Amino acid sequence: MKLFLDTGNVREIEALAALGIIDGVTTNPSLMAKEGGDPVAILKRICDIVKGPVSGEVVATDVEGMVREGRDIAAIDEHMVIKVPFTKAGVQACKVLAHEGHKVNVTLVFSATQALLAAKVGATFVSPFVGRLDDIATDGMRLIEEIVDIYQNYEFGTEVLVASVRHPIHIVQAARMGADVCTCPAPVIEAMFRHPLTDLGLERFLKDWEKAQASRA
């Protein structure tokens, strides 16, 4: 399963990409707004760092505007993926952009029927938001199970990109279900590394080694 970072923060991306575990990045208008600066320059810099799929989202809400903004986003770098919201206009824009050979990520997906429609119009990625479903007492991961099943039944090429990930259990469940990608905020990736028994074990190994060295001296 691929791991994407869900952030527009270049420093976070540099730090985690250096570990060799980051396959791509997703951004959205809220994340980019938090960073300030020139969004085009930031997205270009992110592409240079990760050299993998980087989603940049359109803010237009009509088909023509989405297609125009989508083409501009694609022109930033060969790694750019055009993110469009799941609306009727977004679905139409996805079809046009995918037909032109662009990679499209259909976002704000909250149901299996929406995911089915996104696949039908040639989305490269579909982004179901699991955390926001959990927030309203609906099982977000159940949606991932449904989408993975449906895509397998019809051999759709669209990749299931689990979004709105809040904790490492979401990642474990997504991997067990066969989702293609999880996009996670940096703290969730950091949490994947931590285990108290690893720290304790290493401390003990090093102490024992030092003791043995001292007794030989």
Ligand code: E4P
């Ligand atoms: C996906 O691409 C979105 O950027 C993201 O996962 C949104 O998650 P949130 O619910 O944490 O805002």
